[in-house]
Amino acid sequence: MSDISDQPAASEISKEAQLLSACHEGNSQLVKDLLAQGAEIFVTDDTGRTALHFAAASGDVETIKIVLGAGIPWNALDVGDYTAGDYAESGGHSDAYEELVQAGVRAELILRMFGANDGNVDGEDKDKAANDDYLTQPVVYSGDSLVDAEKQGVMMAWEAPLMELHAKVICASPGKSVLNIGFGMGIIDTALQNLSPGKHVIVEAHPDVYQHMKDEGWDKKPNVHILFGRWQDKLDDIRALGPYDGVFFDTFGEFYKDLDDFHKAIFATSDDGLIKPVLSQPDGIYSFFNGMGGDHKLFNDVYCHVVRTDLRNLGIETAFSSVASDTAMDESTWKGIKRPYWMIKNYHLPTCTWVQNE
Ligand SMILES: C[S@@+](CC[C@H](N)C(=O)[O-])C[C@H]1O[C@@H](n2cnc3c(N)ncnc32)[C@H](O)[C@@H]1O
Numbered sequence: 001m002s003d004i005s006d007q008p009a010a011s012e013i014s015k016e017a018q019l020l021s022a023c024h025e026g027n028s029q030l031v032k033d034l035l036a037q038g039a040e041i042f043v044t045d046d047t048g049r050t051a052l053h054f055a056a057a058s059g060d061v062e063t064i065k066i067v068l069g070a071g072i073p074w075n076a077l078d079v080g081d082y083t084a085g086d087y088a089e090s091g092g093h094s095d096a097y098e099e100l101v102q103a104g105v106r107a108e109l110i111l112r113m114f115g116a117n118d119g120n121v122d123g124e125d126k127d128k129a130a131n132d133d134y135l136t137q138p139v140v141y142s143g144d145s146l147v148d149a150e151k152q153g154v155m156m157a158w159e160a161p162l163m164e165l166h167a168k169v170i171c172a173s174p175g176k177s178v179l180n181i182g183f184g185m186g187i188i189d190t191a192l193q194n195l196s197p198g199k200h201v202i203v204e205a206h207p208d209v210y211q212h213m214k215d216e217g218w219d220k221k222p223n224v225h226i227l228f229g230r231w232q233d234k235l236d237d238i239r240a241l242g243p244y245d246g247v248f249f250d251t252f253g254e255f256y257k258d259l260d261d262f263h264k265a266i267f268a269t270s271d272d273g274l275i276k277p278v279l280s281q282p283d284g285i286y287s288f289f290n291g292m293g294g295d296h297k298l299f300n301d302v303y304c305h306v307v308r309t310d311l312r313n314l315g316i317e318t319a320f321s322s323v324a325s326d327t328a329m330d331e332s333t334w335k336g337i338k339r340p341y342w343m344i345k346n347y348h349l350p351t352c353t354w355v356q357n358e
Pocket residue numbers: 131154155163181182183184185186187188189203204205206209229230231232250251252253254
């Protein structure tokens with residue numbers, strides 16, 4: 001991250017340079033005045049820092065609000081790939097950080113109201129293979145990772161402690177009926193087996209992963225049912241084997257909209273009452289890999305709010321527990337992987353339950 005004190009030199013007297021400088025000082029009145037005098041808001045310094053990055057570094061919430069109101073997007077990145085949230089955090093400005101999170105949530109909800117977004121708060125699809133592409137290309141297991149044809153990490157061993165925790169959340173005692181979407185390296189499924197579920201249904205869409213499951217004897221395990229295909233195409237089979245005490249979702253090459261569609265599919269009751277929720281009522285527990293926006297803390301925090309709001313609208317309450325996930329930040333973890341998909345010190349593990357009617 002660039003040193004934010006490296007602001008425009010005093011000798012630069014353009015209105016824009018003064019604007020960035022006023023943002024850096026958190027001088028909200030001067031920022032307002034300069035904008036009223038016609039200063040252009042869409043300027044950056046030579047490291048790509050916007051007025052929002054400078055305002056965030058100042059910690060002044062009023063300045064942040066003005067800059068956002070003038071049109072700088074809450075999710076702007078500088079050339080070092082840092083968000084304004086990173087600058088707020090490194091200055092210890094928690095109020096400023098929270099203001100940025102709330103701005104992200106508001107922007108997302110407004111865009112959605114007008115049907116103007118793709119369901120992803122950070123435009124995360126640009127580097128990711130779409131699900132169809134991913135499913136038609138080979139994947140390779142290499143000890144501590146599973147990678148696709150483009151060397152994107154589909155699943156990696158550093159996630160094992162998180163998967164162990166997810167397994168315990170959805171299968172707290174023996175004999176439970178559990179559903180897992182996405183086998184990957186089988187880490188959560190192995191953890192679930194160790195917790196002695198009564199019934200263990202696994203949905204997996206990739207042919208190579210399915211073959212790997214068979215090679216490892218998963219199709220011979222007495223309490224395991226494998227549904228080979230995309231979860232979208234297996235909903236009838238999923239329902240026929242349900243309902244489930246615990247459900248976990250962790251796919252690849254899918255976006256927030258797919259997760260949201262999954263939620264709508266598994267928590268809904270049809271109007272005629274014939275289709276019942278896949279998660280048992282009232283005590284079923286659902287969880288999902290919360291990796292959305294995982295390369296930027298600000299994006300992930302916004303996703304947490306958005307998904308909680310969306311789940312609440314489906315009658316589901318979400319609690320997040322914070323788990324250290326800093327091992328993933330070690331550069332060696334990502335050796336040979338095209339793009340690190342997790343760069344955050346703390347993972348917010350979701351535990352989702354039916355809203356209880358008082
Ligand atoms: C991140 S891995 C899952 C890792 C797993 N949680 C573990 O503990 O090893 C994602 C898996 O979802 C599978 N997948 C991707 N899209 C899917 C879909 N639409 N339906 C079912 N499985 C899918 C992928 O082939 C991959 O095996």
